[in-house]
Amino acid sequence: MTTEIETTARDIVPPGEGEERHVEWEGEQHVYEPHRVGIPPLGPYVRELWRRREFAFELSRTTLRAQHFETAFGQLWLVLNPLLLAFVYFLLVDILRHGHRPHGFFAHLVGGIFVYYFFSGAVRESVKSVTGGGRLVLNTAFPRILLPLSTVITAFKRFVPTFFIYIPIHLISGLPVTLADLWVIPIVLTIAMTAAGVSMFVAALQVYFRDVKSFLPYVLRIWMYASPILYYANEIPNHWNWLLKANPIGSPLAAWSEVLQKGHAPPPVDMLVGLAWGAGLLVTGALFFMSRERDFAVRL
Amino acid sequence: MISLSVSETASPATPHAPGADTTIRVEDVSVTYRTSLERKPTFKSTLLRLGRRERVVREVEALKNVSLEVHQGSVLGIVGANGAGKSTLVRTMAGILPPSVGRVEVHGRVSTLLALGVGFNRDLSGRENVILGGLAAGLSREQLHAKYDEIVEFAELEDFMDMPMRTYSSGMYGRLGFSVAVNMDPDILLIDEALSVGDAKFRKKSFEKMRELCAQARTIVLVSHALGSIEQLCDTAIWMHKGELRMQSDPESIVHAYTKFLDVGEDAFTMEDL
Ligand SMILES: Nc1ncnc2c1ncn2[C@@H]1O[C@H](COP(=O)(O)OP(=O)(O)OP(=O)(O)O)[C@@H](O)[C@H]1O
Ligand SMILES: [Mg+2]
Numbered sequence: 001m002t003t004e005i006e007t008t009a010r011d012i013v014p015p016g017e018g019e020e021r022h023v024e025w026e027g028e029q030h031v032y033e034p035h036r037v038g039i040p041p042l043g044p045y046v047r048e049l050w051r052r053r054e055f056a057f058e059l060s061r062t063t064l065r066a067q068h069f070e071t072a073f074g075q076l077w078l079v080l081n082p083l084l085l086a087f088v089y090f091l092l093v094d095i096l097r098h099g100h101r102p103h104g105f106f107a108h109l110v111g112g113i114f115v116y117y118f119f120s121g122a123v124r125e126s127v128k129s130v131t132g133g134g135r136l137v138l139n140t141a142f143p144r145i146l147l148p149l150s151t152v153i154t155a156f157k158r159f160v161p162t163f164f165i166y167i168p169i170h171l172i173s174g175l176p177v178t179l180a181d182l183w184v185i186p187i188v189l190t191i192a193m194t195a196a197g198v199s200m201f202v203a204a205l206q207v208y209f210r211d212v213k214s215f216l217p218y219v220l221r222i223w224m225y226a227s228p229i230l231y232y233a234n235e236i237p238n239h240w241n242w243l244l245k246a247n248p249i250g251s252p253l254a255a256w257s258e259v260l261q262k263g264h265a266p267p268p269v270d271m272l273v274g275l276a277w278g279a280g281l282l283v284t285g286a287l288f289f290m291s292r293e294r295d296f297a298v299r300l
Numbered sequence: 301m302i303s304l305s306v307s308e309t310a311s312p313a314t315p316h317a318p319g320a321d322t323t324i325r326v327e328d329v330s331v332t333y334r335t336s337l338e339r340k341p342t343f344k345s346t347l348l349r350l351g352r353r354e355r356v357v358r359e360v361e362a363l364k365n366v367s368l369e370v371h372q373g374s375v376l377g378i379v380g381a382n383g384a385g386k387s388t389l390v391r392t393m394a395g396i397l398p399p400s401v402g403r404v405e406v407h408g409r410v411s412t413l414l415a416l417g418v419g420f421n422r423d424l425s426g427r428e429n430v431i432l433g434g435l436a437a438g439l440s441r442e443q444l445h446a447k448y449d450e451i452v453e454f455a456e457l458e459d460f461m462d463m464p465m466r467t468y469s470s471g472m473y474g475r476l477g478f479s480v481a482v483n484m485d486p487d488i489l490l491i492d493e494a495l496s497v498g499d500a501k502f503r504k505k506s507f508e509k510m511r512e513l514c515a516q517a518r519t520i521v522l523v524s525h526a527l528g529s530i531e532q533l534c535d536t537a538i539w540m541h542k543g544e545l546r547m548q549s550d551p552e553s554i555v556h557a558y559t560k561f562l563d564v565g566e567d568a569f570t571m572e573d574l
Pocket of ligand 2: 386387388492
């Protein structure tokens, strides 16, 4: 009993003194306390996350190596899938539009599908990032959020070569090349934020409901149809306009097409709505994941 | 009242002022597993079950109010029957399982060799698994590169490092795991009965390595059913029983009390090395 009281007393020691005591341990100190559904102390968590960022990059590199990403043929293979998809949709949309397609429509379609593939690829891969982490999650203490983050990195690396395929299509379509095209960078960044947020959310959810993975393709397919990819954002009938704003990647995709097709800066409202969605989803996704992650080791 | 609070028994025996050089402090920790009884939790089954009031969650109290302190440089052995909560305790120390109640404080970098071994993806090569595991455990790339050859050499798996780990035998798995854990230069090494897989030669080698590590100023926690190695390697030991800390003392007394309790006697089987 007495020891208990002493312990409590030691804990109330002002932080300065406590730190002094730990100097001899050369920095590393871990305190594990119950917060199974609470959010862990953010400061130390972010510090650990940053310290182990190399893990996320290495995991992504390893995943890509397994897919022969480093060979030219392997890269071609990765590009082939979205490209073929673009051809299929082009055929479909062209028939539905009775051949009346605006100038540069194919470039719009291909560009849209490529960015969407970045988003959906990140989400689709991340859904099994935690449950597939197996022994690593069971045996090592590290910020689990690195696992879904790593899949976003992977998806981004796979997106970059597709962008280079887009360039000739853009040029052949006779679309303008201007300085405003640089807007694609912040646009892709907001989409990446959304992708990271959604990825964390589904990765955590998959631990509790193992069939999330099987629902996901349908959700992603509908999500794609609800985004201005197979059509232009300005073709959306008025009574569907809310859908564009309610879609976290709707506004960024509209901005993406606007920039590439017209060669001028996107409407600020699109950028702001996209940024708000991206930041909001990133924060809520991360907090949801972090509040759950202490529970993962027991649930796998 | 058989179960003793560790601090009470330990304080008079050890010359240390409490907390002075404690590397691991476990304070009144309880761990309760809440597990779903479903084979695979799915959204569908949750929906289908909504109407009925079925209990599908069972609670297991794996640790009950365990308190103990491990001092810098000491080697703690943990013995106990199957399901006593040894692995749970070690995983709580490693920060993998959060305590349901209580507090765990750990000073220093931890390296773990838990019952499941290294490697999280059997399709990746040994090399990739070592690198990824090391980075996740908080080592820098430089540290890993410096250690890598040593790890491979100790495990004697030079020819297999670029093969997928699914092609490894379970002994090779175990050797790599052991080699990674001991070569990481940890301040604290947590080992959960992962020493028994190697062949006789490797067992001897790993025992020697353990001896060497124990002699250094590292803190080691060793869970083992091989009571002989507990006696030879540890300088203090605890006996877990049904989630409670039943006894803490020197290894000889613990092994004696434990074997007496199990009614098996200290024969060749229980004393077998590692
Ligand atoms: N993931 C889990 N979910 C639910 N209960 C668990 C889980 N892991 C362990 N338990 C329960 O917790 C208790 C302690 O288990 P633990 O693995 O700590 O035992 P142990 O002492 O390591 O046993 P062994 O000697 O067999 O390794 C057991 O009753 C076990 O059923
Ligand atoms: Mg065990």
